Amino acid sequence: MNVSTNVPSSGHAEPLAQRLAELRGPAPQRSLNARSLAALAANPGCHRRAVLDAAGVDKSALAARLGRPAPFGQSPFAIARGVIFESRLKADDYAALLEPLRAHLGVPADGGAPVQVPDLLHRSGPAVRADRTVEALARAAADPDAWTLLDHPMLRLDVAGGTAYLEPDAVVVHGGRCTVVEIKSFPVLDGGADPAKVGAAARQAAVYVLALQQAAAALAGRPLATDPYTEQRLPGSPRSSVLLVCPKDFGNRPTAVAVDVRRELATTRRQLGQMTGIGRLLAELPAGADFDLAADEDGVPTRSAEELAASVEAVPAAYGPDCLSTCELGFHCRARARCGDRVEQLGRGVRGELGSIRTVTQALAAAATEAVTAEATTDAETGPDEAAERLAYAAALRAEALGRIPVAGRA
């Protein structure tokens, strides 16, 4: 995860930025990245995550302070493998990367000019790097014959009043348009890959495409197209297919597959747009609540675990079991959902089945109701009672099948 110390740069949001910085305390800001944005977009109803991410709170550290540390980590073997694979791609002037890309864009293999790789000032802060990327992108787009590869560029994306800095693996510019390249180390085996991993990569790449679309529109002084499915053919605007580069079969040789991300793009745009304005969420926070993880000189934390837990509790969460694999606070929110007796602990789908019933106690109470006999039931009875009635019916069937009540009782 990228750590940067700069404050969100949107000029109009100065008081907001100040407020977010106060929430975070003196700890360094954790910046949003494409992975966290994609996860955020997957659960746009979660205010807790939206606030913590906007304030740049280190959720891993927060989870540890709350007593349920995030179980995430990456094996050094996986990291080493990723490094080896990426270095292979960059060998021989990015030949392994450009060859499939040329095929994908329909340009002959000896596609003319050698690839240019501008210096993107990787040692600078994100804001400087982002400015530099915009510049390099504009220059590259101006010459349609040139091949330009932006190696780990830095993109800006406005999210819910704050600015996120995103770092795609590569962006290739040719013919005035750019293509996002996403390098992943899961294999493409016999022409197919794990759909879950491809889906996650596509959602992540869609965030980059959106950032590039915004940049191109801003550069041309035009608004972003309202329909996410139309490709704005502005100078430097991205193609809606991204190039996924993965190892082929069981080896280290790369293979590239074009993935159309228009659907993911539309979803991301809609969900980011829906994200409740962060200001309104902050307004609902009680005074004095913050997520200060810093400690004083003696190593005594500024805020006790109880204070932090109370602050976290003040922002409502939308927990579902899939949070466990995507959010650092997943285990904490699960424990809260269990304490709250909520049915979501069994999965999001369960809520659909149970209608307006929200707690396990309510559901079991409905199930324990004497099964409504056929005589008492009329078709007019619908709405909230329907789920309860079905539960009671299911409970009667279950009890009968398990031999828990005499069958004669139902006859």
Added chain:
Amino acid sequence: MSLLTTLARLEAVRSGRAEPLATVRHRHLSDRPMVVVPLTAAGEAGAPLAVMLGTDRDAPRLHLVPQPLNRTLRFDFLAELAADLLPYLESFAEDVEQIEGSEKDPETGEKTQVFRELCADAPQLIVPNGAGVRHLALLGRSTRFRRTVEDDEPGPYPAPVRVPLLGRWLTHLTDRAQVPGTSLLLSMTGLLARHWATGQSHLEDQHLAARLAWHAPPRGLTGAEAAERAESARDDRGQLLHPPAGPATDPRFDEFVLAPAIARYDAATAALQHGVEQRDEAAAERARAAVRTAVEELREVLTAVLLPTWRDVWHGLDLLRTLPPAGHLAERWTGDRWSYTGHRDRLAAGEPPQPRQDDAVTAARKLAQREREQARLDVQEALDDPLAMAGHRLAGEAFSGVVTEVVPDYDTTGRSPKPRPLVTLRTADRPHADLGREAHRVRSEAEGGPAAQKAEIAAVDPAGGTITLRMLSGMGRKKEPEPGSLPEPGDLVTFTLFELTVRQSAPLPEPDDTPWTHGGPPGAAPVPAPSVSEEWE
């Protein structure tokens, strides 16, 4: 079925323990299953790290790759695994029974009697979870095309002789595991999920130890608390008290335990090589001892992370054996025995390994088979288990009730009158029973076995809670129904609105008649030869 499952989960939340989802065991369990717990090296698809296996819970055997990136060591591992697993897989091939069948002579059309061999039993592999099945499939895919020194063109990296054979068996078993209701290769999480509900989500149930925690939580803990402890409790060195069931290992184990152990192995082998190059016999001897120590250390740490899962799988088998076997298990296991026998015969006939991608004909056949088996499984589970039937009743596809009246009636349209009695039953079920719809009476073995007895819905009175059916078959050939062929007032009966035997789908065309839309007859296009030296480094 799903609301019933949800209800069971809700009950489990309240009770803090796993709650039953079945009254019988719906999968065959072998008397001598082979438990296989594989581990994979992170970062690379299908790269084996270790495997613990065996048919005796007190004598697990461990095979490992001391340096997962080394191709030679990986082949050594696979050769060891083949030498361990193949004798088990092949041990069922000899004991056969002769099954009588008939075959039509293609020219004369005459039927002739033939006998086919069917193996009396078949192997059964149990892995901890679904990811374990996928890992075995990857191992099968990565090994079945390997050339060995016995091939004409062994290529630059010949594999040990029995490795491709292991790959073909693993491919067959993982392929068979895709067919619903089969039992040659099963995952323990899948088995437990079919028979018990926990008070957590399906996602969390994939963690075998967490799942099992709901079955026997330690005193004073609820299932949820015990499951969380299994998921996340760590010792003072930051290592999980209960390692995950794999095949992926915990990243912190990789970082703080495995990586240093592998580094020590690498250093020892480097020293050994150096000693050999320098012809320094004493140094080489010291290095050999260091290599042995390093391997022994790896063996210890891998045993430590594998043993808890090994015990969990056997514990799961104990739990499953407490359930009585379902009535249709033997029938479905016979299908597995045919599958095993067929693969044995294909190997004996020298057929090439399973292709990377199925051709259109094979794919269509497999799909049709899976659909047919799913339908058969649904029906058989419903007949074997009142809790499964309850799911169909809840869905309005079946109903049970007590017979209140049986009125004789006759169909007199033909030359001789046929019995068409009316059976009325009182039920609280609310099936989708349209008038005239066909229904099928469920009869236990004692009531005449599974022979179908058809009826049609004659009247429905939702207010009175009664349904009247006209019986159409299964009453003999006489004017009056055979004694005992009809239920009597006071009997508890169940009818389904779906057929109780699975209908054969329309036959697929002969392979030679495959339409061009599906690539034409197979064999027309040249099959690309499997690569001699597929990269694997």
